[in-house]
Structure formats: structure tokens, C-alpha cells
Amino acid sequence: xxxxxxxxxxxxxxxxxxxxMPNVQPRxxxxxxxxxxxxxxxxxxxxxxxxxxxxxxxAALRALFGASAEVVRxxxxxxxLRAAAVTRDESLRVSAxxxxxxxxxxxxxxxxxxxxxxxxPAARALDEAIWTELVSSxxxxxxxxxxx
Amino acid sequence: MGDLAExxxxxxxxxxxxxxxxxxxxxxxxPGGASRETYRLVLHYEERGQEISRRLILRRDPPGSLIxxxxxxxxxxxxxxxxxxxxxxxxIWLEEDPAHLDFPFCVMQELPGLEASPSVxxxxxxxxxxxxxxxxxWRILGEIxxxxxxxxxxxxxxxxxxxxxCWRRELDYWEGVIDEDELEPQPxxxxxxRRLRRSPPPPAQKVSVVHGDYRTGNFLAxxxxxxxxxxxxxxxxxGDPLEDLAWGINPLWTNGTPQLAGGLxxxxxxxxxWEAASGLVADPAALLWWELFSCVKGxxxxxxxxxxxxxxxxxxxxxxxxxxxxxSQDRCALHLLGRLA
Numbered sequence: 001x002x003x004x005x006x007x008x009x010x011x012x013x014x015x016x017x018x019x020x021m022p023n024v025q026p027r028x029x030x031x032x033x034x035x036x037x038x039x040x041x042x043x044x045x046x047x048x049x050x051x052x053x054x055x056x057x058x059a060a061l062r063a064l065f066g067a068s069a070e071v072v073r074x075x076x077x078x079x080x081l082r083a084a085a086v087t088r089d090e091s092l093r094v095s096a097x098x099x100x101x102x103x104x105x106x107x108x109x110x111x112x113x114x115x116x117x118x119x120x121p122a123a124r125a126l127d128e129a130i131w132t133e134l135v136s137s138x139x140x141x142x143x144x145x146x147x148x
Numbered sequence: 149m150g151d152l153a154e155x156x157x158x159x160x161x162x163x164x165x166x167x168x169x170x171x172x173x174x175x176x177x178x179p180g181g182a183s184r185e186t187y188r189l190v191l192h193y194e195e196r197g198q199e200i201s202r203r204l205i206l207r208r209d210p211p212g213s214l215i216x217x218x219x220x221x222x223x224x225x226x227x228x229x230x231x232x233x234x235x236x237x238x239x240i241w242l243e244e245d246p247a248h249l250d251f252p253f254c255v256m257q258e259l260p261g262l263e264a265s266p267s268v269x270x271x272x273x274x275x276x277x278x279x280x281x282x283x284x285x286w287r288i289l290g291e292i293x294x295x296x297x298x299x300x301x302x303x304x305x306x307x308x309x310x311x312x313x314c315w316r317r318e319l320d321y322w323e324g325v326i327d328e329d330e331l332e333p334q335p336x337x338x339x340x341x342r343r344l345r346r347s348p349p350p351p352a353q354k355v356s357v358v359h360g361d362y363r364t365g366n367f368l369a370x371x372x373x374x375x376x377x378x379x380x381x382x383x384x385x386x387g388d389p390l391e392d393l394a395w396g397i398n399p400l401w402t403n404g405t406p407q408l409a410g411g412l413x414x415x416x417x418x419x420x421x422w423e424a425a426s427g428l429v430a431d432p433a434a435l436l437w438w439e440l441f442s443c444v445k446g447x448x449x450x451x452x453x454x455x456x457x458x459x460x461x462x463x464x465x466x467x468x469x470x471x472x473x474x475x476s477q478d479r480c481a482l483h484l485l486g487r488l489a
Binding site for chain 1: 176177178179332333334335336338339342399400401402403404406464465466468469472473475476478479480482483487488
């Protein structure tokens with residue numbers, strides 16, 4: 001799409017902040033317009049990375065699950081981890097990637113809770129690997145204007 | 149707005165038995181406050197031959213809210229602390245019958261000319277008083293912690309809790325909110341919740357009134373750096389006073405100055421002021437438990453906000469913006485766990 005959606009959202013945010021907001025009354029509405037401008041900028045940032053971050057994370061989670069299957073002590077969970085590890089993203093639509101991501105992150109929660117109950121060195125190493133992935137997941141979602 | 153002004157004037161006329169010619173001017177919605185619609189207004193009336201004008205704040209429940217709160221508790225907290233070392237505006241009317249203004253509401257005294265917005269308070273001319281503001285803020289919180297809920301008349305109005313059960317009641321509640329409202333899995337917060345359950349904090353040193361949302365943004369200050377009122381008691385409850393301290397120093401509220409709790413003082417100084425005023429001790433391990441809990445609570449609020457907005461129950465954009473805080477709250481938790489700088 002041209003103009004680029006990111007550029008359109010950027011200009012939309014600018015127009016809201018500089019053209020619309022000063023001409024809106026009462027003050028409550030002005031604040032709402034300023035927030036809408038901020039939302040447009042957040043959407044711009046997410047638009048650029050939406051597919052990439054989901055595809056990257058899905059791949060990272062599948063790799064983690066593949067390495068986890070031999071560590072877990074629950075046969076059912078191990079089987080589901082092995083099955084999830086070999087799935088693929090058939091579509092690059094954000095909604096499809098998102099659905100896969102949510103299923104994989106749900107399984108990650110189950111895996112993490114299980115690993116926390118294990119005391120073997122392999123389990124401790126896996127726990128650290130999960131935390132590393134969780135930190136990466138927070139970085140992937142970071143918004144540049146966020147308060148922290 | 150006009151309709152609301154007329155309906156409020158009609159309501160006030162019923163409440164003021166001897167008032168005549170009751171009318172409202174200057175009704176204006178105040179930005180912020182996604183859990184209540186907040187308006188300022190001037191109520192004019194004649195009483196016993198005198199013309200009276202009162203500046204008031206009207207706080208009305210919105211159709212959808214960030215948090216489910218009991219306005220009766222909020223109103224009770226304002227009443228209880230009136231005239232104490234914890235400054236609060238006068239609480240005037242509580243109306244739970246939606247017949248009058250479509251939703252329940254309460255009415256407070258307005259304290260004009262004061263500022264609450266963090267972005268304003270942390271910029272000139274207020275910013276030169278950061279330390280003064282910070283010292284008062286944390287000492288007032290210490291006073292809240294020190295106060296006896298029984299003497300304040302709040303036991304009964306607020307659900308009592310044993311010192312050993314404070315943590316469990318709050319964690320159960322906010323985990324339940326996340327269970328109910330999350331729009332996507334929360335692996336970081338789920339890990340935090342499991343950790344909190346594995347290693348509970350010690351029993352509360354005492355059961356105190358917990359303000360529930362004690363942060364920069366919920367007090368009113370003047371340009372000389374004096375705090376005149378603590379606002380927004382809508383999440384007030386009885387519990388472990390460390391809960392309030394931990395919420396107030398959550399990294400989310402540092403407002404771009406991560407080394408300053410609440411954007412005002414280094415964390416150690418904030419804690420020192422709180423300890424001096426409360427007479428309590430902020431054990432570091434117990435405080436960390438409550439700091440991590442405050443991330444869970446925050447996440448409960450943010451995911452609820454995102455759900456309300458996505459479902460279209462409340463299309464105020466502040467709910468969408470609040471929903472985006474889930475990602476910052478995750479980062480705060482990782483920071484507190486020492487896994488993110």
C-alpha cells in the first residue's frame with residue numbers, strides 16, 4: 001500500500017495532535033484526541049513488526065519445545081510439546097500468526113509450571129531458557145513510548 | 149452536558165431541604181479517571197436568604213470501567229479520613245440509585261487551583277519541589293498505614309482480613325481477574341503468580357487501610373509543593389500496608405525517571421519516609437513480594453481495560469491506552485526479578 005500505512009498513521013497522529021486537538025472542546029475531549037494520537041503511533045509501530053515478531057516468536061517457541069520434550073516428566077505434556085515443535089505457520093496473516101502464537105504461549109505456560117517442579121540440572125537449564133525467551137518476548141512487544 | 153447539569157440540579161434540590169433556585173454552572177468533565185466519569189461544577193442556590201455557590205466534584209460510574217469498585221467503600225474512606233493527618237476533600241453525597249443520573253455517583257468538595265497530573269507535577273514549576281512532594285507523599289502513606297481501621301469506623305464497611313490472609317485474598321482476586329479478562333496468554337505474569345504462591349510473604353505487621361491506588365497522579369498539590377488531598381480511594385480495602393507502599397514504588401509509575409519512585413524520590417528514601425511515619429518496617433523480602441504482586445494487580449487492571457475496549461463496552465480511548473500497559477507491566481515484573489535492566 002502506498003502511501004505506506006506507517007506514514008499515514010504517523011501523519012494521522014500528527015494531525016490529531018496539532019490540527020484537531022486544539023480545536024476540540026471541552027478539555028476532556030482534547031485529552032481523548034491526544035490519546036487517540038498516541039494510539040495511532042502505537043499502531044504504526046506494531047504494524048511494521050506485527051508479522052515479524054509473531055513469526056520469530058513462534059519459531060523460538062517451537063525450538064524451545066523441541067528441546068524440552070526430553071526433559072519433562074509428564075508423558076502427555078511431552079507428546080504435546082513434540083507435536084507443537086513440528087507445526088508450521090501456514091499463513092503470514094497476522095490473525096493466523098496470532099492464533100498460533102496464543103496456542104504456543106499457552107503451552108509455554110504449562111511447560112514452565114511443570115519445569116518449575118523438576119530439580120534436575122537439565123530442568124534448571126530449561127527453566128533459564130524459558131526465562132530468556134520470556135525476556136525476549138517482552139522486548140518484542142516493547143512500545144517506544146511506553147512508560148517502562 | 150446540559151441535561152446532566154439539569155438533572156444534577158434537580159437531585160441537589162431534593163437533597164437540600166431548605167434550598168431554593170438550585171442551578172448548576174460550569175459543568176466540565178475532567179480528563180483521566182477511567183474508573184469513574186469525573187466532572188467539576190458549581191452548584192448555586194439560595195438558602196435562608198443567602199446566595200450560596202459551592203464548587204463540587206461529581207464522580208459517576210461509567211458504563212464500563214477499568215476496575216470493579218464499590219463506591220460505598222470509596223465514600224467511606226473519604227469520610228473516615230476527614231480531619232485527620234491524611235488530607236482528603238470533603239465527601240458530601242453518595243447516591244447509589246441509578247434513577248437520578250443513570251449510574252450511581254458521589255459528590256465531593258472541589259479543591260480548585262491544585263494539580264494532580266503527573267506530567268504537570270514533574271515539570272516546572274512543580275518539579276523544583278520533587279523532594280518535598282516525595283517526602284509528604286510517602287509520609288502521608290505512612291499515616292494511612294498507621295491509622296487504626298477500627299477507630300476510623302471502616303471495619304465492617306470494608307471486609308476484614310486476618311494478617312496471615314492479606315496476601316492470599318489479594319492474589320486470589322487479581323489472578324481471578326486475569327483469568328476472566330485476559331485477551332492473550334500471560335506467561336510472564338503466570339510465572340510471577342506461581343512464584344508468589346510458592347513463597348508467601350510474612351503475615352502483615354498489622355491490618356491497615358490500603359488506599360489501593362497510591363501513586364503520583366492521585367494527590368493534589370499546589371505550586372509550592374504542598375499536598376492538599378489524597379484522591380481516588382475507589383480500590384481502598386483492608387490489608388497489608390506493604391501493599392500500598394509496593395504499588396506506589398512500582399516501576400510503572402516512575403514517569404520516565406526509573407531511579408525515582410513515583411518520579412519523586414529514590415526508592416530507599418521513599419521507604420524511609422514511610423517507615424518513619426508508619427512506625428512499621430518494610431522488610432526487603434516482604435516488600436519485593438508485594439512489588440511483584442503489584443505487577444499482577446496492574447496486569448489485572450490492564451487486561452480488563454483491554455477487554456472492555458475491545459468488546460466496545462466503553463470506547464473511551466484511555467482504556468485502549470491502558471490496555472497497552474500490559475507490555476510495560478511485564479517488563480516491570482522482569483525488572484523486579486532481576487532479569488531486565
